[in-house]
Amino acid sequence: MLALLMLNILAYMTPNPDKTQIIIHLLSVISQNSAGQFFSSGHTNNWAVLVCTSRFWFNYRHVANTLSVYRSVKRLGIPDSHIVLMLADDMACNHRNPKPATVFSHKNMELNVYGDDVEVDYRGYEVTVENFLRVLTGRLPPSTPRSKRLLSDDRSNILIYLTGHGGNGFLKFQDSEEISNVELADAFEQMWQKRRYNELLFIIDTCQGASMYERFYSPNIMALASSQVGEDSLSHQPDLAIGVHLMDRYTFYMLEFLEDIHPASKTNMNDLFKVCPKSQCVSTPGHRTDLFLRDPGSVLITDFFGSVRKVELTMDAINLTDPIKQMEENPVNGEEQKEVYSYADQLPVSEIIHQKPKQKDWHPPDGFILGLWTLILLVFFKTYGIKHLKHIF
Amino acid sequence: MKLIPKDDFQEELVIRPLHSGDIYASFQFRTLWDTDFMRENKVSHYRLFPKSLGQVISKFSVRELHISFTQGYWRTMQWGQPFIPSPPGAELWVWFQDSVTDVDATWKELTNVLSGIFCASLNFIDSTNTVQPSASFKPLGIGNVTDHSFLRYATLPREIVCTENLTPWKKLLPCGSKAGLAVLLKSEKLFHSSFHSQAVHIRSVCQDWQCKTTSWELRQTVNSVFDLHNSGQAKREWSLFKMFSRTLTEACPLASSSKLYIDITDNPQGEQFELSPATSLLSQAVVLGDRRTFSVYDLTQETTFGSVRSLNLLIRWKSNEGEMLRPLLHAERYVAGYGLQTGEIHTLMYNNHPYRSFPVLLLDSVPWYLRLYIHTLSVTSKGKDNKPSYIHYEPSKDRVKPHLLEMLIQLPPNSVTEVTVQFERALLKWTEYPPDPNHGFYVGSSVISSLVPSTVAMDTNSTRERPLFSSFFPCKEESSYFVRIYTEPLLVNLPTPDFSMPYNVICLTCTVVAVGYGSLYNLLTRSFQIEEPNPGLAKRIANVIRKMRGVPPL
Numbered sequence: 002m003l004a005l006l007m008l009n010i011l012a013y014m015t016p017n018p019d020k021t022q023i024i025i026h027l028l029s030v031i032s033q034n035s036a037g038q039f040f041s042s043g044h045t046n047n048w049a050v051l052v053c054t055s056r057f058w059f060n061y062r063h064v065a066n067t068l069s070v071y072r073s074v075k076r077l078g079i080p081d082s083h084i085v086l087m088l089a090d091d092m093a094c095n096h097r098n099p100k101p102a103t104v105f106s107h108k109n110m111e112l113n114v115y116g117d118d119v120e121v122d123y124r125g126y127e128v129t130v131e132n133f134l135r136v137l138t139g140r141l142p143p144s145t146p147r148s149k150r151l152l153s154d155d156r157s158n159i160l161i162y163l164t165g166h167g168g169n170g171f172l173k174f175q176d177s178e179e180i181s182n183v184e185l186a187d188a189f190e191q192m193w194q195k196r197r198y199n200e201l202l203f204i205i206d207t208c209q210g211a212s213m214y215e216r217f218y219s220p221n222i223m224a225l226a227s228s229q230v231g232e233d234s235l236s237h238q239p240d241l242a243i244g245v246h247l248m249d250r251y252t253f254y255m256l257e258f259l260e261d262i263h264p265a266s267k268t269n270m271n272d273l274f275k276v277c278p279k280s281q282c283v284s285t286p287g288h289r290t291d292l293f294l295r296d297p298g299s300v301l302i303t304d305f306f307g308s309v310r311k312v313e314l315t316m317d318a319i320n321l322t323d324p325i326k327q328m329e330e331n332p333v334n335g336e337e338q339k340e341v342y343s344y345a346d347q348l349p350v351s352e353i354i355h356q357k358p359k360q361k362d363w364h365p366p367d368g369f370i371l372g373l374w375t376l377i378l379l380v381f382f383k384t385y386g387i388k389h390l391k392h393i394f
Numbered sequence: 395m396k397l398i399p400k401d402d403f404q405e406e407l408v409i410r411p412l413h414s415g416d417i418y419a420s421f422q423f424r425t426l427w428d429t430d431f432m433r434e435n436k437v438s439h440y441r442l443f444p445k446s447l448g449q450v451i452s453k454f455s456v457r458e459l460h461i462s463f464t465q466g467y468w469r470t471m472q473w474g475q476p477f478i479p480s481p482p483g484a485e486l487w488v489w490f491q492d493s494v495t496d497v498d499a500t501w502k503e504l505t506n507v508l509s510g511i512f513c514a515s516l517n518f519i520d521s522t523n524t525v526q527p528s529a530s531f532k533p534l535g536i537g538n539v540t541d542h543s544f545l546r547y548a549t550l551p552r553e554i555v556c557t558e559n560l561t562p563w564k565k566l567l568p569c570g571s572k573a574g575l576a577v578l579l580k581s582e583k584l585f586h587s588s589f590h591s592q593a594v595h596i597r598s599v600c601q602d603w604q605c606k607t608t609s610w611e612l613r614q615t616v617n618s619v620f621d622l623h624n625s626g627q628a629k630r631e632w633s634l635f636k637m638f639s640r641t642l643t644e645a646c647p648l649a650s651s652s653k654l655y656i657d658i659t660d661n662p663q664g665e666q667f668e669l670s671p672a673t674s675l676l677s678q679a680v681v682l683g684d685r686r687t688f689s690v691y692d693l694t695q696e697t698t699f700g701s702v703r704s705l706n707l708l709i710r711w712k713s714n715e716g717e718m719l720r721p722l723l724h725a726e727r728y729v730a731g732y733g734l735q736t737g738e739i740h741t742l743m744y745n746n747h748p749y750r751s752f753p754v755l756l757l758d759s760v761p762w763y764l765r766l767y768i769h770t771l772s773v774t775s776k777g778k779d780n781k782p783s784y785i786h787y788e789p790s791k792d793r794v795k796p797h798l799l800e801m802l803i804q805l806p807p808n809s810v811t812e813v814t815v816q817f818e819r820a821l822l823k824w825t826e827y828p829p830d831p832n833h834g835f836y837v838g839s840s841v842i843s844s845l846v847p848s849t850v851a852m853d854t855n856s857t858r859e860r861p862l863f864s865s866f867f868p869c870k871e872e873s874s875y876f877v878r879i880y881t882e883p884l885l886v887n888l889p890t891p892d893f894s895m896p897y898n899v900i901c902l903t904c905t906v907v908a909v910g911y912g913s914l915y916n917l918l919t920r921s922f923q924i925e926e927p928n929p930g931l932a933k934r935i936a937n938v939i940r941k942m943r944g945v946p947p948l
Contacts, residue, residue: 117561144506149510
């Protein structure tokens, strides 16, 4: 019955010009109970900031990590306008890539996580600590385009994913600078004070990743890391045709876990904490939930990885406006004397040559040198007397 | 009822088999719109023209915009001349309207907005790589006034093109990549080619031959050269499916014309290659100074697709003979010299016409960290000095603007003209080096604009019915055609410091200070006492016995 009604889709986020996958929930199957639950979660929109911080071909796996999370997040409903993707180097069209325009996550080239529809917001040299912190805190120059901004509000759930090379308390950006855990914690506190997030999920896949979330002190942050302090995160498997390791272990098993999630699934965070135990990952993944207000068991995966669309039913009929017609060609009026346009001359040789006036060498005015020497002699003789004249002549 | 001005969309694909067995495919998608972006009422109803570009034009008062992203270098000697030339990397040149008061600030904002639209790092365009050419890059559209203070040109030779640039580019098309010729644009095949270039050109054009009114034209072009050996096949055989991994099933419903042209000029009787399915539609066009014959497939007709309802063109090569028309003008550039202090830039321009000479305009934009010694500039043709009739040089300013050198040189017939200039490399501040400084620093391509004499009479009528590939450059006279050539970009190594030096110095200094100062301090402040060495065990027992006996110890 409800299928006959018109669904009026009310998006709480501004519509973007790109194609958006709108998940239309047929509320006919949702009973009154789950309708209440549907509208009771605190957030109204989802954002994702996915950062790969490593440069050079042998760090292929970090780009593949980030792209696999990007792929999952897009598949579960977050549109490109709400994803800030930062890749520090280009692996897909790298000249060393035997299959251009592809980035694989599984060996034997099973899964191309780069795909055909990808929008990278920050790439190459733009991925710096400064740009990352500016994106998080929103302090960007006024001419920055919308696709490069994190326009979140106090009802946004944000997923932040970092991968690269790291150590105890820092993460290396592009082999030339680092971000420390204190800076990151302060950036999140700025975000909290400016009410830029409702809840934040922070995932990091680097060596000694747990050190990066030790210093957080803002509320509503949940953090996951691929290894504890003192442990290295290891990579998964190399591909002999491409010649490098394709993925890191933690993100590989996380991708496998996320492939089973669909937009309406009810899996919660406790399942995500169990991803990649020590037997598979060799390192011990860690997590931190003390700053988070809700119980992790009640937090759905799709609260962070998926996207919320609120749907309102209406029973009214809506009148569409008249179709827009194209103007007919105006007949050319004989009386109107419009000026005739013409194309510019592409290489007007004579005009170019005469563009610059011919440079004449500058000579001082006539007689100037003569007068100057006379003046000098006069002054000399005035000062020292006429008796020196005989030395000259 | 709201009335909007008329708009029109045309698409075409030209396939030209090259003599080496490679295939040159050139897509052009043109949208014409008779609106006026510059009037006070904002344009609000967009149909075929993309809204993002329309807003860019009206907000930044753009008169003309040309942006291209290229991967690879166009090899003129093997492939001939392209329909739309482009340099490796990203290139952007814009003519602003006369009403713009602060061109530099508008240019900076425009590059930022375009970097968001095309997902490219165009925000790296700033005053250190922007130039204002004084004679090159005249507007390609309607314009009588050419005050070059409204022109800005910048190039980023390091910029990479990948699927992330193709995705937003495809979204600007009216049919997207769902119908028409754009379904063939699959990134896995396009980026696995020897040359790939995608561009967007916006300008005003005449509406008809009288040219009393103008309309805005948006051209989106893709030029690709597919390598025979890359595709892994030994046979010289091409099909649309092999090139693009797709076949054509329909034209874009919003297009007024959708055509596929195959260049069969070198194959009049079918002795070089065989084309299937055959078509009877032929068309001739004068393009790049030559009269070429094309087989035409009209995709708006149902009969083109045949009974299988899909068009998979097959080109099978039969013989290897045939002379390629040698291009009349081509250029090379390289860096000579040794060491990390000085060097020389050599630009060679070849005029292959047997008896005609023609003028070329050479534009060189060199970054400030290569300090050019303009007094060593020399232009020689056939061993003799060739004085340019126009030289414009703007010296660089460290960290503010690059060198700009423009020269109008007359190339004698059948000759090589060499332009050399020496330079010195600067040492940058250590924070100015990119994260991978040992890769080198790029110098953008030189641009050579020229009016080359044509073997056949060019068509000076600017009518709309001409195919798109022949109507890109406006033609004012019949005896010559305009061509723009880009040389190779240069990769120059600057003296790079050792970035691990501060760490090494700190370690060494701290070690030396700790060891040296510590030892010295100990020597100066400790007092020395002589200590009896410990007697052996036997002696100790003997001493104990002696003590018991009351005898003095040993």
